[in-house]
Amino acid sequence: MTEHNPLSQFRVVGTRPVRPDGIDKVTGKAIYGPDHVAPGMIHGAILRSPHPHARIRSIDTSKALALPGVKAAVTGQDLPHLPGKSVSLGEGEADLANLSCNCLARDKALYEGHAVAAVAATSASIAREALKLITVDYEVLPHVIDLEDAARDDAPILHPDLRTQGAEEPSDKPTNIAFTFALKQGDAAKALDGAAAVASGRFAMPPVHQGYIEPHACVASWNADGQGQVWCSSQGPFMVRAVTAGVLDIPVSDVRVTPLEIGGGFGGKTTIYLEPVAMLLSRKAGRPVRLAMSREDVFRASGPAPGLVVDIRIGADAEGNLVGIEADMLYDAGAFPGGGTMLGPLVLSNMYRYPAVDIRTRDAVSNKPSVAAYRAPAAPQITFAIESCIDDIAAQLGMDPIAFRLKNALRPGDTSAMGMECGEIGFVECLDSANAQDHLKAPLGDNEGRGIAAGYWINIGGASSASVSLAEDGSVAVVTGNPDIGGSRASMAIMASERLGVPYEKVRPIIGDTATIGYSVVTGGSRTTFAVGRAVVQACDTIIADMKKRAANVWQVAEDDVEWRNGAVHCTAKGNDNAPMTITEMAENANTTGGPIAAEVSINPHDSLPAYGVHICDVAVDPETGHVSIKRYTVVQDVGRAIHPDYVEGQMQGGAVQGIGWALNEAYIYNSKGCLDNPGFLDYRMPVASDLPMIDTVIVEKPNPAHPYGVKGVGEVPIVPPLAAIGNAVKAATGKRIRELPMSPDRVFAAINGGK
């Protein structure tokens, strides 16, 4: 079932045309990261550390280089040393020394799978052979995998010069705790001690992987004159350019990045692993070099999303008003600092009204791969804890879980504990809509339970560029710098078509390379349809203004006497019978009215609005095995406006299913040697079609005043509620509150059979 009632005020917005890149993608013609071939290209391979923590005493590549067919070898020593340097990625800074060390280890390997050397050869098999001829002299060091162990004073130290950032009392002792932040408002402890209902507990979950099906891959070509080119799939070619140039310490203009089709990212492709290494190999070999990860490499060395351990306490008074929240969060950073932990407090404070708040967040490095963004980074983890507690409090008070949430939900005009001033947010509308769903009334069978949970995500705007140009016949080219992960070409074309009054099929959306369009930050943060879409619409408006001016000239009337309507300029001057001129006519005559009609617009909007969603989930729990199956699932979400509802629903469904996998199956599993035990799809089990029912969607549209068509951003929030929605459903079915993920059969079985 899908529910979407588009307002009929638009001609194209809200319809479901076939995506412009569709045929290429159903016929196998689309070129993804691992598909690109450059003339004369050779093949690289990367040697990875077998140890989770080891000093690299020396690396000898001479035997590898002597193998016939091998053209180049590099190690971390070939990369410039960049202590303290950082690079701007538009939305924050990234530490270049750490990024560089993650691409190729310098003095230490910090996790199993950490890249330590690379070669390039005339065939992939020769390159793999050559890796066996590289000798690395390791001094194996004690390792630490467990998040809480890593945070202890006596833990093996990963970075001797790391000191906790944000600490109230700075210490000069080496530590693995990279960052800490605390927020206190009112007296939360007192409020909670006097509360009528309190839910509390310790929630814990291991890292999980984004699980995009396309492994990372790139081709790089770096010429002796300094000019380099990179072809790769990523969430942002400008990010790849900035980081590649930064890590190599070369001018940004020396790197041109051409985006290829991207086979899924979910945040995991907002950073890089291979590109600087491929560039170095290419420079040495004098040939373009391809580097590609295997699935094992992807699991061991890219992603994952951080694990979290949180102690939390939330309480309400007898009338069902929340009185306070306490939370102490510890997030995984993986091998390098920078776990994005500030997002935890943001999520904690931006759902409900809390008169008193006492929260602390920290992140700790450990011998695991450096964490990367994963769809609403940090939010699913902490929301699992929040929404489990909220459900328990409602139950203690005997209140309906939706009514309880409605009573406490943030609404327009509120200011959250972290200072978010709520604009036209749609949390209440989502809860109301959820409340009206038939799903809530459907009968449940034996061993079945129903859970609901809500979720919040910030949604960002940010630097975005778009160009719109008319061809001689009035057809339209729209160029943006943002890769199309899930239908964004279609939404750009829809918005341009709507604005210009031309048929959808006459608009051709193109993803430009870094040399053909202005700077744009990554496709991420649920920003593309909001921010890049706004740039497209503004570019359309610019050429409309231009056409009006030209028409005024032609007609010899004032500009105010020209109106743009239905894809044509109309003369409104009194006593004037000039026939309207269509966009096609304007385009045909462009060279006699002032030259080509085109505009490029670069903007940097920061007035995006957050997204809220409410999920309803029915599970069946097998009492004999502890296996949880999803029987029915409904996603309700405020999207502002759905430009192309198919791809909006697709985001809602895909995010929900990633959350289902996170809740039930997925986890990084390490052995006692500190090595990942499940680096493949067989043992890291993501949901498959037979695990799932249809995922029903309900699109709520409370328009965003800051977007010409009301878009809020869609992609991330749907992964936020499922963990708790399923936890709450399992509680309803079994009476047991499970506070650790994944809710795998053994864990659920133990809980049913006398566990807590």
Add this chain to the structure above:
Amino acid sequence: MSKIAVTATINGDEQEFLCEPGESLLDALRMRLNLTGSKEGCGSGDCGACTVMMDGRMVCSCLVLAPEAEGKRIETIEGVAEGSVLHPIQRKFLEMGGLQCGFCTPGFIVAAKALLERDPDPSETEIRYWLAGNLCRCTGYDKIIRAVQEAAAEMRQERVVS
């Protein structure tokens, strides 16, 4: 390393290529024949992105050695459309938003076609189990399953008409 010469019928045309003895059919298709529509998501038979037909049987081409293709009939995603006329499954994937990133799509389409060729009227559950060897991380499968159901209905209709 000495190479092996292989002759196979690929999407209806006889093709020859040289490959290494241990090379996968997937690598040969992608690197020797430039048929990059079949994708490698895992290389271990766990994702289905590399699905092709070999003598009418659905296989993970990452698990087949390229020399095994000798004398065989191989059909890949590039051979699913007839010229520029899309197969109903391809069309339904487009009309119903059955893809987001599209990386899993070739494998799903080849596998769904194999299903509908042996069972023109599968239930939702049958479709879900048949496609359980194909991973999609973007869609949550809903629109993929619906696209296959719609394509099946349309193909049954066509059969009645013709």
